[in-house]
Amino acid sequence: MDGSERxxxxxxxxxxxxxxxxxxxxELLAGSHRALARVITRIEDRAGxxxxxxxxxxxxxxxxxxxGITGSPGAGKSTLVDKLAAxxxxxxxxxGVVAVDPSSPYTGxxxxxDRIRMGSNVGDMDVFFRSMSARGQLGGLSxxxxxxxxxxxxxxxxxxxxxxxxxGQNEVDVVRTADTVAVLVQPGSGDDVQTLKxxxxxxxxxxxxNKADMDGAERTLAELEEMVHRRxxxxxxxxxxxxxFDAPEHPDDPEGSDGSDHSDGAGDGEGDEAEEAPPExxxxxxxxxxxxxxxxxxxxxxxxAHAAHLRESGExxxxxxxxxxxxxxxxxxxxxxxxxxxxxxxRGGIDRLAESVRKRETDPYSVAAEVVAPIVDCVEADGE
Amino acid sequence: MSxxxxxxxxxxxxxxxxxxxxxRGAHVIARAFRDAGFEVVYSGLHRAPxxxxxxxxxxxxxxxxxxxxxxxxxxxxxxxxxxxxxxxAFEDTLILVxxxxxxxxxxxxxxxxxxEVFGPGTPMEETVEFIRNNVPERA
Numbered sequence: 461m462d463g464s465e466r467x468x469x470x471x472x473x474x475x476x477x478x479x480x481x482x483x484x485x486x487e488l489l490a491g492s493h494r495a496l497a498r499v500i501t502r503i504e505d506r507a508g509x510x511x512x513x514x515x516x517x518x519x520x521x522x523x524x525x526x527x528g529i530t531g532s533p534g535a536g537k538s539t540l541v542d543k544l545a546a547x548x549x550x551x552x553x554x555x556g557v558v559a560v561d562p563s564s565p566y567t568g569x570x571x572x573x574d575r576i577r578m579g580s581n582v583g584d585m586d587v588f589f590r591s592m593s594a595r596g597q598l599g600g601l602s603x604x605x606x607x608x609x610x611x612x613x614x615x616x617x618x619x620x621x622x623x624x625x626x627x628g629q630n631e632v633d634v635v636r637t638a639d640t641v642a643v644l645v646q647p648g649s650g651d652d653v654q655t656l657k658x659x660x661x662x663x664x665x666x667x668x669x670n671k672a673d674m675d676g677a678e679r680t681l682a683e684l685e686e687m688v689h690r691r692x693x694x695x696x697x698x699x700x701x702x703x704x705f706d707a708p709e710h711p712d713d714p715e716g717s718d719g720s721d722h723s724d725g726a727g728d729g730e731g732d733e734a735e736e737a738p739p740e741x742x743x744x745x746x747x748x749x750x751x752x753x754x755x756x757x758x759x760x761x762x763x764x765a766h767a768a769h770l771r772e773s774g775e776x777x778x779x780x781x782x783x784x785x786x787x788x789x790x791x792x793x794x795x796x797x798x799x800x801x802x803x804x805x806x807r808g809g810i811d812r813l814a815e816s817v818r819k820r821e822t823d824p825y826s827v828a829a830e831v832v833a834p835i836v837d838c839v840e841a842d843g844e
Numbered sequence: 845m846s847x848x849x850x851x852x853x854x855x856x857x858x859x860x861x862x863x864x865x866x867x868r869g870a871h872v873i874a875r876a877f878r879d880a881g882f883e884v885v886y887s888g889l890h891r892a893p894x895x896x897x898x899x900x901x902x903x904x905x906x907x908x909x910x911x912x913x914x915x916x917x918x919x920x921x922x923x924x925x926x927x928x929x930x931x932x933a934f935e936d937t938l939i940l941v942x943x944x945x946x947x948x949x950x951x952x953x954x955x956x957x958x959x960e961v962f963g964p965g966t967p968m969e970e971t972v973e974f975i976r977n978n979v980p981e982r983a
Contacts, residue, residue: 497904569878576888582895
């Protein structure tokens with residue numbers, strides 16, 4: 461987009477931190493809420509300088525448990541996040557929350573309403589709650605969220621919760637920046653559970669039936685249990701390890717775990733498990749009533765269990781490597797994209813190029829090759 | 845499309861402070877701000893001044909709009925302003941008050957640091973325009 465800015469100076473290895481930004485980073489690390497808030501704004505704006513800030517913060521991260529919470533609108537995410545934050549606070553942990561809401565694609569405006577539900581934590585500065593809007597960024601949202609989580613992590617939060625509506629690839633990317641992902645479902649959403657299969661099921665480490673005091677909760681629980689234990693195939697290739705034979709017990713849900721456990725045990729998992737040391741995590745299915753706080757303790761227990769599993773099995777390293785690989789790819793893609801955009805401008809703009817293709821003077825493949833040629837030349841010259 | 849495209853948006857906190865439970869005005873304002881392309885955080889009802897300060901600081905808003913229809917503005921607004929100063933957030937936050945405020949009080953509030961007071965019947969465009977023209981410049 462803004463190729464002009466990049467033409468000028470050669471970008472050095474590490475982005476340069478301006479004096480004022482260095483001060484901001486220092487203040488953040490010293491515990492200034494204002495500095496933390498300001499850093500997140502810089503990250504959100506994707507304004508110049510945020511890269512240097514995030515890279516300066518990176519070495520201070522890694523201390524927080526990052527939890528992603530997703531689910532359809534009205535499932536009770538915000539209310540549950542509020543109760544979770546309060547429960548973390550009760551045991552002495554500090555909490556950061558990033559709540560992502562959609563924004564209007566037309567005006568860019570947004571009403572960020574998640575804060576209203578944060579009734580249990582108002583006035584408690586050790587719960588740092590930040591609303592973010594999607595701002596129509598393609599692929600940039602997950603990057604901005606991941607960077608905001610880093611800021612909260614570097615600030616010293618023990619737990620960081622990322623909350624988002626699970627409505628599309630963008631949102632799925634967002635929760636994937638978390639170590640542990642909880643998917644919220646409300647009772648009676650039989651067909652919704654079906655739709656969960658596509659995409660969301662694979663990312664859930666914990667499934668939560670919220671509003672479990674409502675009709676249909678048992679059935680939804682049972683359906684989820686069944687699905688969790690039948691999940692195989694597409695995810696297998698993506699994850700290391702095999703389907704575990706020691707599926708954890710399923711509290712207070714005998715019917716659900718009963719049938720499915722058998723089908724699981726009889727399946728492929730058991731045989732080759734012996735040589736592969738770490739057992740795979742089998743997603744837990746829990747019930748909560750966020751309004752009253754029922755089940756919140758158990759949910760935190762499940763988060764802790766998953767975090768412990770990640771550490772013990774060594775999976776956390778794999779997860780983090782995969783996430784950083786994705787971040788590197790996104791950044792490189794965007795930088796190279798910007799270089800190419802600048803080259804397109806120099807060649808008369810995308811409209812002129814498209815027009816010449818329309819007139820059959822050239823074709824898209826040739827145009828692309830021409831645009832990329834200078835970049836290719838540089839890379840090849842460098843390689844020699 | 846580049847990830848690095850700058851995406852600046854005006855962020856506002858629409859806040860209800862104290863015991864006043866009339867939030868129709870706040871809702872209407874929140875929607876108008878949204879439609880103007882702002883990002884609006886709504887505080888919810890019956891917030892204490894400290895809660896508003898917490899939200900304004902954490903959300904790093906450019907604009908804090910306080911809606912008070914109870915007549916308690918002389919008690920509540922100074923507390924909010926004090927809190928913002930404590931967190932070093934007073935200087936670059938545009939503070940607006942909406943509601944029923946007598947002229948004498950308005951002068952006083954403005955001396956405290958409130959940028960403008962909007963009474964009943966103020967056209968939405970006027971408020972939005974005021975924000976666009978006066979939002980603090982942040983480097």
